[in-house]
Amino acid sequence: MVEYRLKTPLKEDEVRKLNVGDILYITGTIFSARDQAHRRILEYAEKGLELPFNLDGAVIFHVGPIMQRKDDRWVVVSAGPTTSTRMNSTTPKLLERFRVRVIIGKGGMSFEVAEALKRFGAVYCHFTGGAGVLAAKNIKEVEGVEWIDLGMPEAVWKLKVEDFGPVTVTIDSKGRSLYETVKKSVEENLKKIYQQI
Amino acid sequence: MRINPKTLEEVAFKLLEKAATSLPDDVKKALKSAYEREDSPTAKTELKNILDNIESAEKLKKPLCQDTGMISFYVRSREIENFVEVRKALIDATVKATETIPLRPNAVHPITRKNTGNNVGEHIPHIEWIYTDQDHVELIASIKGGGSENMSALAMITPGLGVKGVKKFIVDTVVKAGAQPCPPTIVGVGLGGTVEISFKLAKLALLRPLGSRNKDKDISRLEDELFNLINQTGVGPMGLGGKTTCLDVKIEYAHCHTATLPVAVYFQCWADRRASAKISLDGSFEFIV
Numbered sequence A: 001m002v003e004y005r006l007k008t009p010l011k012e013d014e015v016r017k018l019n020v021g022d023i024l025y026i027t028g029t030i031f032s033a034r035d036q037a038h039r040r041i042l043e044y045a046e047k048g049l050e051l052p053f054n055l056d057g058a059v060i061f062h063v064g065p066i067m068q069r070k071d072d073r074w075v076v077v078s079a080g081p082t083t084s085t086r087m088n089s090t091t092p093k094l095l096e097r098f099r100v101r102v103i104i105g106k107g108g109m110s111f112e113v114a115e116a117l118k119r120f121g122a123v124y125c126h127f128t129g130g131a132g133v134l135a136a137k138n139i140k141e142v143e144g145v146e147w148i149d150l151g152m153p154e155a156v157w158k159l160k161v162e163d164f165g166p167v168t169v170t171i172d173s174k175g176r177s178l179y180e181t182v183k184k185s186v187e188e189n190l191k192k193i194y195q196q197i
Numbered sequence B: 001m002r003i004n005p006k007t008l009e010e011v012a013f014k015l016l017e018k019a020a021t022s023l024p025d026d027v028k029k030a031l032k033s034a035y036e037r038e039d040s041p042t043a044k045t046e047l048k049n050i051l052d053n054i055e056s057a058e059k060l061k062k063p064l065c066q067d068t069g070m071i072s073f074y075v076r077s078r079e080i081e082n083f084v085e086v087r088k089a090l091i092d093a094t095v096k097a098t099e100t101i102p103l104r105p106n107a108v109h110p111i112t113r114k115n116t117g118n119n120v121g122e123h124i125p126h127i128e129w130i131y132t133d134q135d136h137v138e139l140i141a142s143i144k145g146g147g148s149e150n151m152s153a154l155a156m157i158t159p160g161l162g163v164k165g166v167k168k169f170i171v172d173t174v175v176k177a178g179a180q181p182c183p184p185t186i187v188g189v190g191l192g193g194t195v196e197i198s199f200k201l202a203k204l205a206l207l208r209p210l211g212s213r214n215k216d217k218d219i220s221r222l223e224d225e226l227f228n229l230i231n232q233t234g235v236g237p238m239g240l241g242g243k244t245t246c247l248d249v250k251i252e253y254a255h256c257h258t259a260t261l262p263v264a265v266y267f268q269c270w271a272d273r274r275a276s277a278k279i280s281l282d283g284s285f286e287f288i289v
């Protein structure tokens, strides 16, 4: 387990060296995106439209934050990760079209996503589910918001972060997944549990 | 009895604020001892993040999880004369809490997915009256997020499979849920009754404090046994492996039809946001949890 402090935009080789279990703290800009934002990003890509934000070397955070308007700016109230599996179907395409390097969420992602991470050089990281205030503390500023018509949780928030973490690499770009390791040991444990039932 | 709607609205608002921005002591204690017990660095990191997050949320008075869930109120009292006023007071408190705490607006139409913007909608917030014969009113506010909700499950066990079938279904449901309901979870179980009753009982079980045990000896033994079995699965905090998959298992039961055996498994994530207060007839009130 190694700890890394990384700055956005991220380069492919920086991300390819990361291993499952490593802990990251990220400084720079991260983008919030969940179900509907993913769908719209792909729609834009299909139609050849330019996105209102740059995903080159980007970090995407699966989150539907609580934001509050104070005077003329937005502040983050609470912003923990949302369940990533809902983005399983859209993520491989997203990784193919854009050079997204880090995805942060909770609960893990599918085998197809793991394959795409390997192919395009990106990692999936876990941030503690429900730790909304901890995440908000590391967000220094809301740089902007796009697609607010999708609603507060679904809009794309451009967030300026400092040492955002600790996030744990749970699927790396070498095809390894902590979820698979845990799944195998749980299957073993279940055999013993059934005997006690 | 007549409940003063002004007092009720004020208490309901305070309970929502308390529930959203802090956790009951029993939950914090269970999370702390889980942190001590774990030895893998990943599991420890997760529990440390959870504990740090609770501490910050309580200090800053901010919602500890951004998913401020669906809201339910439980009113324990004698017959209520002015239920219409009571209902309005609880709805008004929900609107105010959404705006000022603030809570995330989560209530959407099931087909159009249009968000009402204030956590109020058809049958939402959920308001339930529980009859008691005490001379005061007890109001419980519960905030429950979508992640744990999505993994809940019901089985109609063949009665012939007996308690073995019940145990297997509950353990399998926890394993299948994996990381999704933000473990360590609290597993609420409604055993018996009808399909309708089983989920109500599972929710009532979740409202009980952690560590409390059912009065029925057979049921309390099952609570202990399931607690141990679930924590042997190794799912661990956030599904990343470890010794703590659940903080407790709580079961409520009802007699059921001789041909049926319903089992409802209702997950509560670690963010077990509930708060309650006792309101006396003179309008004074005090927090219970």
Ligand code: SF4
Pocket (backbone or CB within 6 Å): A080, A081, A082, A129, A130, A131, B065, B066, B067, B068, B069, B144, B145, B146, B147, B148, B180, B181, B182, B269, B270, B271
């Ligand atoms: S499951 Fe609970 S802790 Fe996790 S994100 Fe949802 S409400 Fe928050």
